[in-house]
Structures are given as structure tokens and as C-alpha cells.
Amino acid sequence: MIISERKPLDEIRKIVEPLQRFFLIGCGACATVCKSGGEEEVFQLQEWLIDQGKEVTGSVVIDEACHLPRTGRDLRHHKSAVQEADALLVLACGGGVQSVSSQTEKMVIGGLNSVFLGNVKRFGQYEEKCSLCGECILNETAGICPVTTCAKGLLNGPCGGMEDGRCEIDSELDCAWHLIYERLKQQNRPGVFARRVPAKAWSKSCKPGRHQLKNTGR
Amino acid sequence: MSQLEKKLSDGVFTVTAEVAPPKGTSVDAVVDQAERLCGITAVNVTDNQGANMRLSALALASLLHQRGIETVLQVTCRDRNRMALQSDLLGAAALGIENLLLLSGDHSRFGDHPDAKPVFDLDSVQLLDMTAGLMAGMDMVGKPLDGTPYFFPGAAVNPVAEPFELIFQKVRKKVESGARFFQTQAIFDRVGLERFMNAMLPLNTPVLTGILLLRSAKMAHFLNDHIPGVHVPESVVARLESAADPFAEGIAIAREVVGWSREMCQGVHLMTLGHEDRIPDILAD
Numbered sequence A: 001m002i003i004s005e006r007k008p009l010d011e012i013r014k015i016v017e018p019l020q021r022f023f024l025i026g027c028g029a030c031a032t033v034c035k036s037g038g039e040e041e042v043f044q045l046q047e048w049l050i051d052q053g054k055e056v057t058g059s060v061v062i063d064e065a066c067h068l069p070r071t072g073r074d075l076r077h078h079k080s081a082v083q084e085a086d087a088l089l090v091l092a093c094g095g096g097v098q099s100v101s102s103q104t105e106k107m108v109i110g111g112l113n114s115v116f117l118g119n120v121k122r123f124g125q126y127e128e129k130c131s132l133c134g135e136c137i138l139n140e141t142a143g144i145c146p147v148t149t150c151a152k153g154l155l156n157g158p159c160g161g162m163e164d165g166r167c168e169i170d171s172e173l174d175c176a177w178h179l180i181y182e183r184l185k186q187q188n189r190p191g192v193f194a195r196r197v198p199a200k201a202w203s204k205s206c207k208p209g210r211h212q213l214k215n216t217g218r
Numbered sequence B: 001m002s003q004l005e006k007k008l009s010d011g012v013f014t015v016t017a018e019v020a021p022p023k024g025t026s027v028d029a030v031v032d033q034a035e036r037l038c039g040i041t042a043v044n045v046t047d048n049q050g051a052n053m054r055l056s057a058l059a060l061a062s063l064l065h066q067r068g069i070e071t072v073l074q075v076t077c078r079d080r081n082r083m084a085l086q087s088d089l090l091g092a093a094a095l096g097i098e099n100l101l102l103l104s105g106d107h108s109r110f111g112d113h114p115d116a117k118p119v120f121d122l123d124s125v126q127l128l129d130m131t132a133g134l135m136a137g138m139d140m141v142g143k144p145l146d147g148t149p150y151f152f153p154g155a156a157v158n159p160v161a162e163p164f165e166l167i168f169q170k171v172r173k174k175v176e177s178g179a180r181f182f183q184t185q186a187i188f189d190r191v192g193l194e195r196f197m198n199a200m201l202p203l204n205t206p207v208l209t210g211i212l213l214l215r216s217a218k219m220a221h222f223l224n225d226h227i228p229g230v231h232v233p234e235s236v237v238a239r240l241e242s243a244a245d246p247f248a249e250g251i252a253i254a255r256e257v258v259g260w261s262r263e264m265c266q267g268v269h270l271m272t273l274g275h276e277d278r279i280p281d282i283l284a285d
């Protein structure tokens, strides 16, 4: 899931200041779970805008704002409210904001900061486990990702800053390499320690990413 | 062949020290400091140490080299990707620098530019591999070099960190990747050093013990709380606390570690942090 959080209201206030009418968009997927862009948050933002003396021409929570055709369909569905607005204010991740901006000529305002691809630990608590590197090493690292959960993304074992199994950048964090070592030892296999891992092919996660499903039956 | 390489291959007990480039262009003071070092084979030049932005280590190493001072150029993976690292190493070779200390580097979060993007395109093992490749006349993608560099590459280790097996697997990889010597993190623990040196025997690679001159108990506490990988044991802190002259005690502690190193290791790496004038006392038998 994409973890996102609302931008500080002061930042949003500065952007909406010169404008009057807004159409609000939320996302029914990640931003709803993160409580940053669901029905409730869209409603709260609407109340806040009205308090600021602004008008809200309408709102919609798109099923998945990262879905381009669905976003286009929902915008067409609310065509007149969208037309009346000076700007579309979007409570979705950066991907969702761009689904919207690619389907309208109108000014689009992103209300959230997107932080990372995260796992839900418990409600409101998220952890980054994968950074989508395009060449997954998990099968050798006992299912623990060093690319993401080692603060330096090291591939051949811990740095000199590991202390008591904790990471040098934050003593609250486990050192990824310590976890990998313990887990592989428990499973009694050498895993990634059996080889010197060569430099990573960052071309595998070259930006902007493009992916085409092969063998789609056509 | 550098003096460092020669002495270590001849089995001579070898001493290195370190200097840090200035923040700014005033290099005179640090050049003086390096010139005043006596009894030292080579001086490490740190690379944005502690993730604090300073004048380029390569530039200072070259200035020292021009004055006949042998250097160990420290190179970290934090600030440069593989292309910049390769071109800097080729540049170092062209400027006459042979000794290298190849490191991962402290995370940028600790330093004075916490918003910098930490690079870590390579890790220290891959940096060693890349250096070995350059020495074999090839860049990382296998393209031939016009003019092949010669280096004496070294690596770092924290010999008393736990779990030892995990630390040591990386040491082994570093040797396989071409590390010809090790400089260690600051050591205060004889038993830990002994265990490490026993494990090092089959690897046949010289080790220079890191020796950090402690000035006070306060400094020891600071290191324990804020510097990753440095651990000053309670017993050492207690000695500094009860000493009438803590600085003299710090020198005595450093001298003891030199003593252990003379028994077990191939040299020492002195981190005296501005007290280079005390090096003769630390090295005194």
C-alpha cells in the first residue's frame, strides 16, 4: 500500500488562498486505509474549506485513484461540478494526483505527501519493506530486504555502525543484516552469505517505470 | 610501491595517522599538521568524515603527496555513484596516490547535510571489487582502460562488534575482493582484539589497530552515545574518571593498546584529533 499523509494545513492554505471554488477528490484504496484521503477526510477538508470562506462544487472518492480509466470515468460523471471549480483538490498519493492531472486541463492541487510503499503493522503504523528495485533478492536473504530495510541498502553484510543488532542511524531500528543473519542461521542455510553480491543493476528500476504484461492471451 | 605496502610486506610494525580536510579552502594548517607528524608511514585523509562536508579528500591527498607526505586516501560510497568513484580513483592514480581505504561511509543523517541523498550505489565489498577491476585494466563494465592504475587497497573493520561470525564473513569477503590491509575501528578491548587476530591468521592480511586518544571521561561518554561503532568499555571510562590527569591517563591507555598491537598486529592507526604532538608518547615503549 502507498502510505500518504496530509500536507500541513498551512501549506494547503497558501495554495488555495487566491482561488474560490474547489472540486474534491479522494481515493478509496490506500489513502482511505491511511485515513488521509477517504470519505471522512474529504468531508473534513470540505468543512475546512468552507470555514476558510471557500466553495466546494462537489466531491468524489474514486475506487482507486491510480486507475487512469476509472479516474477519467469518475471525472466525466461529475463533469459540471468539475467545470465549475477553479481547481481540483486531490487527497490521493502522487500517482492518484497525476491520474487526475492527466485527465483534466484544470489546475490540480495535491493535498497529501506520499511517503513510501508500506506494510500495515497495526492501524496508523506502517513500515517500509520493499522499495521496488526491480531485481528481488529476498530468496537469498531469508525474506528480509536489505535494499530497503538496511538504511544504506548494503548487499554484502552489515556496516561498521551496527551495534547490538541495531542500526547506526536509529537505535530503535533493527539492523537488517543482523536480522538476515539470525534468520538464515535458524534455517541453517548460507543464503546470501555464500557469495559476494555484485553491484546492483539500477537500470532494472530506471525511472519512469514502464511495464507491459506479456502473454495477455491476445 | 608505497612505503605502506613495502613496510607491511616486509613485516615492519607500521604506524599511520589521520588528518581531516578543512571546511573551506584554507589547507595550510592541515598541511602543517601532516608535516609535523613524526614516526608515521602514511597519513589517512578522511572523506567528508562523519558525513560533514569538507574539502575533497582527493585534493588534500594530492597536495600532501606533492609535499612528499605519503597518504591513505579514504573513499566512501555515501557521496558518489559508481561512475564518480571510478573516475576519482583513476584521478587519484594519475596524481600518484596508491594507498586507499575503501569504506561504506557513515549515513548522511549524522552529518551537517542531513537532507543530502545518500548514494550507496556500491557497498564497500563492491568498491573493493571495482578497484581490483581497475587495477586489472578494466572498468566496471569490462571496458579496457588507457593506462592502468596501481593501488594498495585497504578496508575497515570493527573487530569487537557482535555477532562476530557476521562481522567476519564480511572481512573474508573484503579480502577476497582485494583488501590488502585493514585499519580497525578504535579498540580498547584486548580480548576482543585477540579473538579477531586469531581469526585473521589464515587470511594473511596485515591489521593496523585503530587507536583513539581519549582526553576525558566526558569524551568517552560522547563516543559511546553518538559515534556508531565506537565502544569505550566501562573499565576504561572508570580509569579516566578517577585519574588525577585524565589526558595523561588517555595517553597511557593508548600506549597500552599500542603494546597489545606490537604483540598481535602489524601496526597501529592513530586517531589523535589535534594532539599529534603526543604521538611520540603514545608510541613510546
Ligand code: SF4
Pocket (backbone or CB within 6 Å): A129, A130, A131, A132, A133, A134, A135, A136, A137, A138, A145, A146, A147, A148
Ligand atoms: S529486493 Fe527488496 S526492494 Fe527489491 S524487489 Fe525485493 S523486497 Fe523489493
Ligand code: SF4
Pocket (backbone or CB within 6 Å): A149, A150, A151, A152, A153, A154, A157, A158, A159, A160, A161, A162, A163, A166, A167, A168, A169, A174, A175, A176, A177, A178
Ligand atoms: S547498521 Fe545495519 S541496517 Fe543500519 S546501515 Fe548499517 S548495515 Fe544497514
